[in-house]
Amino acid sequence: MKFKKKNKMKTTIPTTAMPDIVFMLIFFFMVSSVLRTHEGLSVVLPKAKQIEKLESRVHVTYIWVSKDGMISIDGRLYQPQSIRNIMYEKRTADPQLIVSIRADELVNMELMSKIHKELRLADALAVNYSTRAM
């Protein structure tokens, strides 16, 4: 009986806060999973050391270029020559537009030059080559 008395001295774990915490976690995971989804192609980004962060996500448009030469913008596939129209529209809607090029490391520069030319024609000159950290 002495042993049992000692056992009763233990405090119980408060469980009222549990649902709050769990709900917060759930909300977070819901929101972050929506933010993280990139609608794009599967690419292996090139590596680089001297990298800078993109300041805001609001003014950024992504161009995905896969190693077999497919180009995807906003989840749709396009031909290189149609980039200028899309980018021109985006550029007029948002003058601060930054184009983030997420291209596979095995893409030929021929295609990249085409994309550069299209972006220049669309006057979307701020470009960011998306890379992995080394």
Next chain:
Amino acid sequence: MSLLKKKGMREAEMPSGSLADIAFLLLIFFLLSTTIDMDKGIGIVLPAEGGEIKMSSQNITNILIDARGSILMDDKEVEMHEIKGIVENLQMQNPKMVFSVKAHPRTKYKVYVEVLDQLKQAKTRVISIAE
């Protein structure tokens, strides 16, 4: 046994003071973890269409990349890791130096980004992309 039960009831109190602490901790953690996930890359500004500027050839260093990934800098073949040092030297000699990167159509994008990375590491201000 009745005595023991009474003791137990007395201690049934909920410490809710630390709840705010926990919530803040979670909030801070989530804030940090979401900003870390930002996109990173090499930023560059393309030249405007038709806006070619003539420069004296003294102020331009041409960097050519061929299809196999060899790099030619002012008619001299250089290794990838050497570029940073050479560029730093050139910039000290001539602060107005512009570096023009030109790649063969069959060059891999990976090599091109590596060259740009080297230039960025050398704190180059003006990088020109020749088509």
